Amino acid sequence: MRLQELKGIGPKTEKLFEKVGVMSAEDLIRYYPVHYDEYLPPVSIAEAVPGGKTAVRGTIVTGPAMRRTARVTVLATEIADETGKMKLVFFNAPYLAGTLKRGSTYIFRGNVTKRGNFLEMEHPEIIGQGRYEEMQNTLVPVYSLTKGLTGKTVAKAVREAFAALSKGGEGPRLSGEYLPDSLVHLHGLMDEETAVRAVHFPENREELGQARDRLVFDEFFLFVLAMRHLRMLEAETENAFPMKKTWAADEVIEKLPYQLTGAQMRVWREIERDLAGEKLMSRLLQGDVGSGKTIIAFLAMVMAADNGYQSALMAPTEVLARQHYEKLCRLKESCGIACIRPVLLTGSVRAAERREALEKIRSGEANAVIGTHALIQSAVVYQSLALVITDEQHRFGVRQRKMFGEKAAGPDGAARGVPNAMVMSATPIPRTLGVIMYGDLDVSVIDERPARRLPIKNAVVDESYREAAWRFIDREVKAGRQAYVICPMIEPAEGMNVASVTEEIRTIRKRFPDIPAAVLNGRMKPEEKNRVMQDFLERRVMILVSTTVVEVGVDVPNATVMLIENAERFGLATLHQLRGRVGRGEFQSYCIFMAGMQTDAIRERLDILKSSDDGFEIAEKDFELRGPGDLLGIRQSGDALFKIADVNRDRGMLKLAGETAAALMADDPELIREENRPLRERMDAYMAENERNIVL
Ligand code: ADP
Ligand code: MG
Numbered sequence: 134m135r136l137q138e139l140k141g142i143g144p145k146t147e148k149l150f151e152k153v154g155v156m157s158a159e160d161l162i163r164y165y166p167v168h169y170d171e172y173l174p175p176v177s178i179a180e181a182v183p184g185g186k187t188a189v190r191g192t193i194v195t196g197p198a199m200r201r202t203a204r205v206t207v208l209a210t211e212i213a214d215e216t217g218k219m220k221l222v223f224f225n226a227p228y229l230a231g232t233l234k235r236g237s238t239y240i241f242r243g244n245v246t247k248r249g250n251f252l253e254m255e256h257p258e259i260i261g262q263g264r265y266e267e268m269q270n271t272l273v274p275v276y277s278l279t280k281g282l283t284g285k286t287v288a289k290a291v292r293e294a295f296a297a298l299s300k301g302g303e304g305p306r307l308s309g310e311y312l313p314d315s316l317v318h319l320h321g322l323m324d325e326e327t328a329v330r331a332v333h334f335p336e337n338r339e340e341l342g343q344a345r346d347r348l349v350f351d352e353f354f355l356f357v358l359a360m361r362h363l364r365m366l367e368a369e370t371e372n373a374f375p376m377k378k379t380w381a382a383d384e385v386i387e388k389l390p391y392q393l394t395g396a397q398m399r400v401w402r403e404i405e406r407d408l409a410g411e412k413l414m415s416r417l418l419q420g421d422v423g424s425g426k427t428i429i430a431f432l433a434m435v436m437a438a439d440n441g442y443q444s445a446l447m448a449p450t451e452v453l454a455r456q457h458y459e460k461l462c463r464l465k466e467s468c469g470i471a472c473i474r475p476v477l478l479t480g481s482v483r484a485a486e487r488r489e490a491l492e493k494i495r496s497g498e499a500n501a502v503i504g505t506h507a508l509i510q511s512a513v514v515y516q517s518l519a520l521v522i523t524d525e526q527h528r529f530g531v532r533q534r535k536m537f538g539e540k541a542a543g544p545d546g547a548a549r550g551v552p553n554a555m556v557m558s559a560t561p562i563p564r565t566l567g568v569i570m571y572g573d574l575d576v577s578v579i580d581e582r583p584a585r586r587l588p589i590k591n592a593v594v595d596e597s598y599r600e601a602a603w604r605f606i607d608r609e610v611k612a613g614r615q616a617y618v619i620c621p622m623i624e625p626a627e628g629m630n631v632a633s634v635t636e637e638i639r640t641i642r643k644r645f646p647d648i649p650a651a652v653l654n655g656r657m658k659p660e661e662k663n664r665v666m667q668d669f670l671e672r673r674v675m676i677l678v679s680t681t682v683v684e685v686g687v688d689v690p691n692a693t694v695m696l697i698e699n700a701e702r703f704g705l706a707t708l709h710q711l712r713g714r715v716g717r718g719e720f721q722s723y724c725i726f727m728a729g730m731q732t733d734a735i736r737e738r739l740d741i742l743k744s745s746d747d748g749f750e751i752a753e754k755d756f757e758l759r760g761p762g763d764l765l766g767i768r769q770s771g772d773a774l775f776k777i778a779d780v781n782r783d784r785g786m787l788k789l790a791g792e793t794a795a796a797l798m799a800d801d802p803e804l805i806r807e808e809n810r811p812l813r814e815r816m817d818a819y820m821a822e823n824e825r826n827i828v829l
Contacts, residue, residue, distance in 0.1 A: 134158040139293040146290070149282040152656070158294045164287070165332055165348075165777055166274035169341070172242070174269055179216035181245050181252060183730060188242040189254075190214060190262070197233045208233070212241065219245075219252045232259060240265040244630050255630075272335050280624055280635075291333050311815035313808050316797075320789065323347040332777075346786060349778040353790035355819040356775070360571060361798055362816065370413040373550025374442055374519035378409055381439035381472055382432045388468040389428070396581035397425055403577050404433055404555065408520070414553035417571050419562065420579030421748040422713025423586075426557045429579075430522045431461055433555065438473040438500045442519035445502040445552075447509075450659075451479045452666040453524065456688055458503040478504035478513070481663065522555045559710060562780050563749060569791035570780070580749065588746065589716040590723045593700070593739040595731045602696055602725050603644055609694050610648055610675050614720060616694040618678045619711055621702045623654045630729065632698035638678045645676065653679040681707060683714055690718025700726035701735045705755035706781065708739075709748050734758075752781050 136147045139158060150156075155164050175188040191212030200207045208223040210233050221241060223229055243257030260268070276287040310317070310325055317324065323331070328347035335341035382405070386393060393401070400418065407414040420426045430446055437444040448454040458477040465473055476490050476499035493499035497516035502508060567576045594602070606616045618641065622633040634654050641650050651674040653665050662682070668674040670689055677683070677692075681703070695715045700708060708726065716722035726739050741754050780787060797809070804813040 134297065136161065136290070139290060139297060141293060142290055146282070146286060149279060149286075150290070152279045153277060153282065158297060161291055161294045162298065162329055163776070164276065164291070167277050168275040169272040169335070170275055171272050172265070172268045172270060175240050175265070177216040178212075178214050178219050178252065181219065182732075183245050183247045183252075185244070185730065186242060187245050187254075188240050188260075188265070189219065190238065190240050191219065192238040193233055193235050194218070196235050197230050199227060199230065217252070219254060220248075221254050221257060223256050226256075229259070238262070270337060272338070272341060274333055275626065277622075278624065278626055284626075288333075295330055295333075309811070311811040313812065315808075316793065320350070320793070322350060325351065345777065348776075349783045349786045350790055352775045352778040353783070353787050354794055355816060356823075357570060357791050357794040358798070358812075358816050359820050359823075361794060362804075363820075364415075365798075365802060367413060367415060370551060372411055372413045372553065374437075374440075374517075374553065375411065376408045376436060376440040376442070376519070378405055379436060379439040381470055382436045385432060385435055385464070385468045385470055390467070391583065393428070394425065394579070394581045394583055396420075396579045397429060400577040400579050401429055401432055404429065405436065408433065408436055408553060413551060414520075414555065415575055416555045417567070417576045418555055418557045418579070419567065419576060420557070420559065421582065422559050422710060423717070424559075424579040424582050426524075426559075426579065427457065427460065430457075430524070430555070430557060431464055433520060433522065434461070434501045435470060435473055437520045440519070442517050443494070443497065443500045443502065443515055444520040444522065445504070445508050445515075445518060447521065447523045448503070448505060449524070450666065450687070451481060451505055451663040452670060452687060454479050454503055454505050457524070461501060461503065473501050474499050475501040475503060478502060478507050480505060480507050481660070482507075518552050520553045520555070522557065524557050559713070559748070560706075560780075563753060563784075566780055566784055566787055569787055582747075586716060587721050589712060590721065591712075591726065591743045592723070593726045593728065593736065593743060595728050598725075598727070602727065605723070605725070606676065606694055606696065607645065607648075609723075610645075613691075614694065615669065615672065615674075615689065615692040616676045616696065617683060617692060617711075617714060618676060619683070619695065619697045620678065620680060621699050623656060623680055631702060632729070634678050634680055637698065641676060641678060648675050649673060650676040650678060653677055653682055655680055655682045681711065683711065687714060688717055689714070691720075693718075693720045693722040694725070695723070696725045696727060698727050699729040700739055701728045701730060704779070704781075705738065705741060706748065706752045708742055709746075709751050712742070755781065 134157060136142050136150055136155070136158060137144065139161075142150075150161070153164070155161050170186065173186075173188060175190045178189050178191060181187050181189050189212070191214050193210055194213045195211045197208050197210040200209070205224050206227050208226060208229055210221050212219050212221060221233075240260045240262060241254060241257040242260060243254040246253050246255065274284070274288060274291075276284055278284060278287070312322070312325075316322075323343045323346070325347065328344040331340050331344035332348060335344060382401075386401075400420075404414075404416060404418075407416060418426055418429060434444040434446065446454075446457055448457055455477065458475060461473070461475045464470070465475065474493075476493055478487070478490050478494070482490065490499065491512060491514075494502055495514045495516060502515075507513070562570070564576070564578060567578070592598075606618075609616060618637060620632040620634045620637050622631055624635045625631075625633045634652050638650060638652050641648075651665050651668060653662060657665075665674065665677070666687060669677050669692075670687075672691065692715055695712060697703070697708065697711060703711075712724045715724060724742075726742065728735055728739060738755065738758055741751055741758070745751050745754070778786070797812075798804070801809055804810075804816070
């Protein structure tokens with residue numbers, strides 16, 4: 134159902150929704166809040182501590198003072214209760230002067246900050262006591278927004294979508310309960326429609342918890358089910374490209390300027406054995422940032438080449454693809470491996486070059502093809518593609534892999550079969566959970582890091598360190614180094630005091646008028662992103678202000694500082710991944726975690742990053758600290774696999790989903806029984822929708 138068919142949505146609002154990826158009423162229903170605003174009972178002024186939204190009941194003790202500058206009107210006043218005083222400031226709201234009369238008492242709700250010894254609330258909501266009591270303990274959804282789109286508009290549109298849904302007919306649809314009744318009851322799950330509704334508009338924390346549980350269960354369950362199903366089909370597939378172990382890979386290992394770590398060696402042997410085996414390979418290669426996954430990919434490519442086959446390495450960005458290509462060329466030179474003949478193929482390779490590359494791929498003259506998504510376009514015909522490797526989150530699905538198989542038909546037209554596949558990922562998932570998700574045999578883990586490089590120096594700081602942080606960045610850039618500045622959001626969100634890329638770049642350009650700075654975010658077009666990254670790589674940009682999109686694989690060894698704004702808003706795993714972007718070169722590197730608010734809990738959590746640089750250990754400790762109860766927390770970005778589920782946080786649910794899927798399939802492997810039919814249909818739909826996310 135189109136958005137415009139909903140009451141109150143016109144073409145303009147529809148455009149705004151498109152910007153955040155909501156194209157239909159169905160999308161809207163699944164556009165879950167990123168956070169909830171909770172109207173907690175008011176506290177006394179003495180109890181109000183900086184950080185988070187707080188409500189206090191206070192009486193106005195000084196009449197409002199108005200100050201105008203060219204850009205803003207500031208209205209200031211002071212409130213008091215039996216325990217203390219607090220200053221209130223309002224911006225561009227002169228009309229409030231009438232409301233803020235001395236002697237009136239209200240509930241004021243906003244972010245408390247401390248200036249000197251004085252507590253201050255910036256632009257609080259002003260709510261009458263009676264109304265506040267009604268609102269108390271409700272959870273108001275906070276959505277990810279874009280300029281022009283307000284939270285109110287989204288909430289209203291979501292309500293309209295649900296109204297249309299319950300009318301049925303032409304309205305949006307949820308697919309209807311697909312789990313067998315017995316399962317829903319057994320696990321005490323909420324039904325799906327209630328859950329989706331409640332996740333937008335929960336009555337209370339308890340209902341939100343149950344709703345979330347149900348949606349998390351669904352995400353895990355469908356994922357595991359799909360994986361197992363595909364595995365089953367695959368078990369019957371033969372390796373159409375049997376390889377022999379050759380000397381070429383061993384020779385590379387011998388001639389490398391460093392020694393492979395024990396873990397790299399073990400993982401390489403696993404892969405070598407797979408490639409030489411009779412069964413089709415589907416292997417997930419996991420390893421922390423900087424654990425050295427790339428060389429493993431290259432070794433596999435060398436083995437394929439030495440056996441007379443082609444291999445392809447697909448990267449999520451052009452920058453990364455080019456980086457890999459250049460590394461492989463250098464490896465070929467330095468190790469003198471004649472059998473491998475690399476070629477680069479991306480969207481921006483020029484027409485003539487592209488034609489040449491395509492010809493070489495078709496004829497087999499090139500046998501190590503590196504590129505982006507361009508690798509699976511229809512114009513690319515492989516001579517004998519035996520192995521496909523994808524790097525960093527760039528997952529690719531069954532259909533894509535089958536397409537490769539079809540493309541792998543040689544020029545003589547004979548189909549050559551589905552290529553072996555390896556997927557490399559830095560997402561730290563504890564082994565036991567990885568096994569539930571992917572099955573035991575097919576996960577290789579590099580759990581050891583090359584012992585070299587200067588360790589990154591970390592600092593956990595608050596706003597009082599702001600000036601020092603800017604000076605530090607200035608100093609590094611003057612010395613020729615580069616810096617990343619990371620913000621949780623692209624654009625400012627109403628009612629949230631969180632750094633956004635849009636505001637941050639303005640601040641930085643003002644603070645450093647002579648330093649070239651640029652912006653990177655996930656909503657930019659791929660070509661734009663590539664251009665910005667290339668500019669950063671070639672030092673035309675010295676400060677890069679970005680969201681977590683830089684998390685993915687880029688390698689700019691000259692970048693030595695990372696400043697992470699509102700670090701408390703990110704999961705530790707994400708922070709660790711982000712940090713992995715620095716400390717890649719010969720220079721000492723630094724990571725500054727700027728906490729927008731400092732509580733003991735936040736400090737304790739961020740301090741984990743200071744004491745450990747092991748992604749697995751960090752994920753583990755994060756889980757221990759946060760526990761599974763952190764309900765209102767902002768959804769973590771970066772893991773496209775699941776919308777709201779978090780492998781670490783929701784591990785209990787993951788186990789339950791894994792066991793449930795296993796039991797179900799032991800009983801009815803093909804899901805052909807009558808009571809499982811809706812499940813089968815849902816799984817098929819899920820696989821079609823999440824094509825790219827299901828790794829095989
Ligand atoms: P990631 O696992 O994050 O993809 P890379 O493969 O990019 O890591 O490796 C990071 C860096 O470490 C590269 O510069 C690579 O050459 C180097 N490296 C890889 N393995 C080793 C090793 N065993 N000893 C020393 N350096 C290594
Ligand atoms: Mg990498």
